Amino acid sequence: MAQIVAAIAASHAPTPFMDPRAGEQGGGREIKAQYLAMGRHLVEARPQTVVIVTNEHLHAFSLANMPAVCIGVAEQYRTPYETWITVERQTLQGDPDLGAYLVECAYAEGFDPSYSQQLPLDHGVYMPFYFGEVPVSSFRIVPLIVNGVQPPMPTLRRCQQWGQFLRRALADYAGLDRVAILATGGLSHDIGTPNMGMINQDFDRQFLHLLEHGSADDVVRFCEQDLASAGNGAQEIRNWILLKSAMDDRPVQVKLYAPEPSWLTGMSLAIWDTAPVPTA
C-alpha cells in the first residue's frame, strides 16, 4: 500500500530557464528560497516515485489529438522540450508499472485517460525540480497530464473526481511504499495574449485562502465562478484542484505567494501535511 509521503503544489514558469539570474533579483529571491525549501522537503520525504500532475503546453499534443487526461507509461522522459530553453536536457526515469496501474484502475472506475510511452515533457514538469535543485535521479516519475491549455478542457469538477480517484488508487497500490504527488501550474497569468503580464492578485489570494481553509468543493465552486478573471494560464489551476481533492482531509500550508511581474505569473507553493494520522 503506497503511502503519500509528500504532496506539493507549485506554480511553474519558464522564467529561470530564460534568465539565469531570475532567482537572485527582486521578488525572485523569495521564490528561489521557497522552491529550494520545497525541494528539500521532497528529497527528505524519500519518494520512490513522484506522480506529477501537470499540463503540457502543446509540445506533446496538438489539435491533431488533444487528450483531456494522459498518463505517462514510459520508461524514460526527456525534458525540457522547448527549443528556446538552453539548460542541459535531463532524462527522467519513468515508473511505467505505476503508470499502467493508474490507467487500468482509471478504466475500471469509469475514467478514460489516454496513455503514452513517448511523452515529451516541458517546463511544466521540469521547472520545479530545476529551480528547487531536486536531484531527479533519486526517484521515478509518472506524469498525469491534464489539458489546461486548449479549450475545451475537462471540467473543474472532473479534476476534483480525478483527485479522489488518485487518492484511492495510490492507497491500494502494492508496488511501492512511498509516493509523492507534485502538482504544478497556475496561479493567475495570461500567456500569449495582449494581456500577458496580468496577475489577478485578488483571485490568487482568495484561491489560496480557500485552499488552506476550505474544502475541495469550496475551491471548485470559487473557481467555477471566478477562474475566467485570472487569465488563460490560470486554467492550469486544475492541477491544484486535483491535488487538493486527493488530499482533501489533510491540512495544507501556503508557503509562498509572489505576484512577481517579471515572472508574468502568480508564483505560489503549497505543501500538504502528509504525516501519518495517529489511530485512536
Next chain:
Amino acid sequence: MRAAGCAGVATRTLIDMSQFALNQFLYDTGAEATLAEYRRSPAAVLDRYDLTLEERQAVEQLDIARLYAAGVNPYRLRYFCLSMGITTDRFLAAFQTQPAER
C-alpha cells in the same frame, strides 16, 4: 446548436480546419528539427500546410497581432515567438499598433 442536457456548454470553443493548419505549423515548429528546417527554408516548410494566403503572410512577416487574431493557441504563439527571439516587450508591443480582436 446545443446538445440536449448540456445547457451552458459553449459551441464555439473548437477551431475550424484552416486554423488547424496554422496551429499545426506552430506545433510542429516546436520541435528542434522542424524549427531548424524552417529557419533554413521557411517557404519549403510552409508549403506543407494548407494555409490561407493571409495566414501564410502573417507567419512570414511574424505578424503577432494577426496570428493572434487568426485564432492560434496563445501558448504556441508565444513559444514560436520565443523561438524566433521575440522578447516579452516586443510581443506586447505588437498589439499596440493593431487591434487584438479574435
